[in-house]
Amino acid sequence: MGQKRLLVAGNWKMNGLRADAELMAEGLASRCHAMGNVAVDIALFPPATLLDYMARALDDTPIVIGGQDCHRSEKGAFTGDVSAWMLRDVGASHVLLGHSERRAGHAESSAQVKDKAQAAQAAGLVAIICVGENSSERDRGETLAVVRRQVQESLPAGATYANTIIAYEPVWAIGSGQVPSTEEIVNVHGEIRRLLVKATGDDAGATRILYGGSVKPSNAAEILGLGDVDGALVGGASLILDDFWAIVTAAVR
């Protein structure tokens, strides 16, 4: 398992205009080419408006592109939504699901996340299912119980290491500059691994579990070196080319 390639995923959230995307794509492409053999997997999650552009601009790099959410249906009367098939159609290979900003801001339940993950699977996308406790749940000592419930209720049937990734993102760590202790991260990731053993059997060891929440160049190497941490989901730092690349470099094994 120590030899598994790490994945660094950049979630731009609702940030980025075409001019920003052009600069990022150029900078990332030239850094990839300069690195030669890029011994880490890299995924970017720009807003839906930039998916098509980024997929084309990064076409000759190892960087893959994903959506930040998808609808559970293939198409239909769902104004404002985007389907997994539409993401696939513009060159996405991944989709983030159940990010805490979706769970909180759009009242998404784990049952809905599971339906979306099923759609992602059917469309041939890799789903990155996000889970994590908020600060009051943490204060009440409920971290493991919350994560357990979210994983169990969000994971679709047919989940394998090839179509599903879990991201542990403590809500209180997102955008706050605070991160859990290394022991806390190891404990939660170990618990997620045990749940995956029950849900996916032999695939559990190969399934990636990412950590997300205030990952920066200054803490990336330490976090990425922890047991059962198979990569990082990066928000704010993924908007700054040098910071994102420093995290990518810290993930090279």
Ligand code: PGA
């Ligand atoms: P952050 O966001 O790196 O800015 O804390 C992480 C995320 O929300 O995925």
